[in-house]
Amino acid sequence: MVRGKVIRVVCYYRDASLLEMLVGTFRKLLIDISWFCGGVVDESGLYEVYLGVKDSPNLLTAILDLSTSVSVSSVEIFDNADTSDYTSRDDGITKIVKIYISSQSKSDCYSWGERCG
Amino acid sequence: MPTGAKLVVETLRREGVKVVFGIPGLSNMPIYDELIDYLKNEEIKHILMRHEQGAAHAADGYARISGRPGVCTATSGPGSMNLVTGLITAYWDNSPVIAITGQVSRSSMGRKSFQEADVVGVMQHIAKYVVQIREVGEIPLWIRNAFHIAISGKPGPVVVDIPRDLLNAKINEEVWPEEPMVLGYKPFRTVINPDDVVKAAKILVEAERPLVLVGAGVFWSDATEEVMRLSELLGMPIVSTLLGKSAIPHNNPLYLGVVGYYGRAEANNALLESDVVLVVGARLSDRTLPSCNDIVGRKIIVVNIDPTDVMKLPMKVDVEIYGDAKKVLNMLISSVNVVGRKVGRVGWISRVKELKEYYSKYYYVDDEGLKPWKVLKVIRDAVPGDSIVTTGVGQHQMWIASFWDVFKPRTLITSGGMGTMGFGLPAAIGAKVARPDRAVINLDGDGSFLMTMNNLATAVDFNIPVITVVFDNRALGLVKQVQELFFRGRVVGIDFGPSTDYVKLAEGFGAVGYDVADYEDLRASLRKALNDSVASVIRVPISRDEFALPQLPPGGSLKEVILYGPRKGY
Ligand SMILES: Cc1ncc(C[n+]2csc(CCOP(=O)(O)OP(=O)(O)O)c2C)c(N)n1
Numbered sequence: 001m002v003r004g005k006v007i008r009v010v011c012y013y014r015d016a017s018l019l020e021m022l023v024g025t026f027r028k029l030l031i032d033i034s035w036f037c038g039g040v041v042d043e044s045g046l047y048e049v050y051l052g053v054k055d056s057p058n059l060l061t062a063i064l065d066l067s068t069s070v071s072v073s074s075v076e077i078f079d080n081a082d083t084s085d086y087t088s089r090d091d092g093i094t095k096i097v098k099i100y101i102s103s104q105s106k107s108d109c110y111s112w113g114e115r116c117g
Numbered sequence: 118m119p120t121g122a123k124l125v126v127e128t129l130r131r132e133g134v135k136v137v138f139g140i141p142g143l144s145n146m147p148i149y150d151e152l153i154d155y156l157k158n159e160e161i162k163h164i165l166m167r168h169e170q171g172a173a174h175a176a177d178g179y180a181r182i183s184g185r186p187g188v189c190t191a192t193s194g195p196g197s198m199n200l201v202t203g204l205i206t207a208y209w210d211n212s213p214v215i216a217i218t219g220q221v222s223r224s225s226m227g228r229k230s231f232q233e234a235d236v237v238g239v240m241q242h243i244a245k246y247v248v249q250i251r252e253v254g255e256i257p258l259w260i261r262n263a264f265h266i267a268i269s270g271k272p273g274p275v276v277v278d279i280p281r282d283l284l285n286a287k288i289n290e291e292v293w294p295e296e297p298m299v300l301g302y303k304p305f306r307t308v309i310n311p312d313d314v315v316k317a318a319k320i321l322v323e324a325e326r327p328l329v330l331v332g333a334g335v336f337w338s339d340a341t342e343e344v345m346r347l348s349e350l351l352g353m354p355i356v357s358t359l360l361g362k363s364a365i366p367h368n369n370p371l372y373l374g375v376v377g378y379y380g381r382a383e384a385n386n387a388l389l390e391s392d393v394v395l396v397v398g399a400r401l402s403d404r405t406l407p408s409c410n411d412i413v414g415r416k417i418i419v420v421n422i423d424p425t426d427v428m429k430l431p432m433k434v435d436v437e438i439y440g441d442a443k444k445v446l447n448m449l450i451s452s453v454n455v456v457g458r459k460v461g462r463v464g465w466i467s468r469v470k471e472l473k474e475y476y477s478k479y480y481y482v483d484d485e486g487l488k489p490w491k492v493l494k495v496i497r498d499a500v501p502g503d504s505i506v507t508t509g510v511g512q513h514q515m516w517i518a519s520f521w522d523v524f525k526p527r528t529l530i531t532s533g534g535m536g537t538m539g540f541g542l543p544a545a546i547g548a549k550v551a552r553p554d555r556a557v558i559n560l561d562g563d564g565s566f567l568m569t570m571n572n573l574a575t576a577v578d579f580n581i582p583v584i585t586v587v588f589d590n591r592a593l594g595l596v597k598q599v600q601e602l603f604f605r606g607r608v609v610g611i612d613f614g615p616s617t618d619y620v621k622l623a624e625g626f627g628a629v630g631y632d633v634a635d636y637e638d639l640r641a642s643l644r645k646a647l648n649d650s651v652a653s654v655i656r657v658p659i660s661r662d663e664f665a666l667p668q669l670p671p672g673g674s675l676k677e678v679i680l681y682g683p684r685k686g687y
């Protein structure tokens with residue numbers, strides 16, 4: 001288990017450029033992403049992505065930029081989420097990241113210039 | 118059965134598009150083929166540019182002057198890639214441009230096929246949105262959406278990339294969307310808390326030395342009248358960003374000029390001496406406020422469409438009001454009237470006048486050769502008050518920032534955020550197409566002009582009689598200036614040789630060329646050029662040793678304004 005900042009992005013999928021845009025928003029601001037997972041939630045294209053990010057002086061800017069990008073509905077920040085260590089392969093079985101987020105750990109949520117939730 | 122290309126053109130018409138700036142090629146040719154009928158009926162015009170960068174700048178110039186989206190088109194590969202500089206220029210200055218790009222057929226993708234380029238990958242970080250079409254039936258909806266995204270909230274460019282096989286594909290039944298539908302997009306809302314307006318009004322009324330800083334938001338929201346009324350009501354001097362300059366008529370005695378990196382010294386000083394700053398439609402970029410410490414310690418009220426601009430600021434803001442500048446200012450004016458105003462502020466107004474007078478002696482030095490400030494004054498006096506001016510980027514742009522008088526709102530357009538050399542001529546073409554009734558003058562640098570002057574051919578072919586004045590210092594003057602001031606005088610890579618002949622160059626394109634030796638020549642050439650029915654180029658020789666001052670040192674404070682150069686007389 002490690003503790004870290006987790007970002008949850010609620011967005012709408014049209015094509016895979018959604019994910020490039022999302023990751024690029026952090027990359028442009030020199031923010032490292034330690035892990036990344038997500039997927040389609042429903043038929044409308046609703047998509048949910050979780051990212052583990054390193055803290056950075058640019059993080060707020062990245063979150064605000066993302067929260068005002070076309071296709072993105074909201075961006076939430078969880079300050080003390082527990083995640084399992086990411087190991088790529090373990091005896092032929094792929095381990096994926098597990099995230100345990102308590103609702104109390106949510107520190108902020110932004111959606112198009114408004115604070116949400 | 119309409120084709121995808123027909124859907125493109127018909128949707129553009131339904132969106133009210135009157136003109137498309139572009140260059141055809143294999144992948145957007147189906148669109149051109151469908152355009153023929155619309156050209157014949159004169160429903161849509163096509164302006165053939167000489168480089169796609171020019172097409173994007175022309176669409177941008179059209180948008181900034183008309184307030185409606187400007188449309189450009191390019192083919193796949195080199196065509197679309199040539200749009201890049203133009204699109205990021207529009208993005209940084211929040212201009213609504215729609216780019217329709219042809220793409221290779223879906224079956225050819227991923228094989229380094231002829232003129233294949235990853236438009237979405239390249240452009241998604243330089244535009245407000247990029248969409249690639251996946252099915253022919255969705256073309257009308259996505260073009261509709263593109264217009265909605267481009268113009269709403271904070272405006273910006275949108276790219277619609279369409280594979281060629283979809284342009285050629287036929288559809289049984291077209292569906293014209295009633296409304297745009299973009300999931301995950303919310304244009305910024307105007308939600309005004311009346312308590313905030315009253316709080317802002319009280320702060321302004323109580324202020325000793327209030328100042329309003331006007332940004333491009335005032336330009337886009339057409340809030341000039343409101344800014345002027347509030348300023349007059351409160352006895353509140355006005356300063357602006359470079360883009361905000363176009364929103365304020367300079368014959369207003371309370372306007373002090375542009376603030377910031379290349380700002381007027383009196384504007385910078387007024388900001389330093391103020392106790393309350395009302396920031397309207399400006400994001401306080403590093404150009405406007407290189408050092409945020411300069412504004413700390415006074416009360417700050419911000420009116421802005423995008424709340425995240427304020428959330429990003431590293432300073433405390435006393436009142437934030439989010440929404441369209443015109444609406445917010447109207448409420449603020451009513452509130453000030455209710456709160457009651459302090460009469461006078463005589464001391465503050467006379468201090469500001471004193472600053473203006475004090476610094477004039479540094480600006481208006483007249484000696485040998487044609488002085489940039491005086492050249493601008495001669496041009497200002499010679500052309501109608503509502504003439505539209507575009508610029509390149511460099512010293513000439515900074516002289517315009519300091520010394521060009523805007524008389525009517527929306528009559529100066531320049532690349533502020535991106536600082537793109539080559540913006541001037543194509544943007545002037547777009548502006549003239551938007552307002553054929555106005556004189557349009559591109560005040561350009563020699564370096565900037567040479568980057569996109571190929572579009573002079575377009576201006577001639579299409580009878581778009583824009584006037585270009587080239588500030589010919591045979592140099593990349595601003596780079597030279599920075600080398601002289603901040604690189605210990607080590608001047609390198611900035612000299613242009615003597616051979617370029619601007620008169621012949623103009624004539625070579627079928628335009629009219631004028632060479633100017635003195636101010637009287639300039640007046641005479643302008644008089645002729647204004648009556649010419651073709652585009653013209655007026656070459657004005659400027660000493661390569663002129664400086665564009667005042668300026669701040671890079672990253673410096675407003676207190677560190679540099680007023681004169683290292684050589685005597687400049
Ligand atoms: C496309 C582009 N390339 C390079 C620059 C960097 N740059 C800024 S000002 C300048 C010189 C501009 O020369 P000119 O247009 O002749 O204007 P002047 O400064 O001489 O008035 C340069 C090269 C830029 N802003 N844009």
Ligand SMILES: [Mg+2]
Nearest residue numbers: 562563592594
């Ligand atoms: Mg030059």
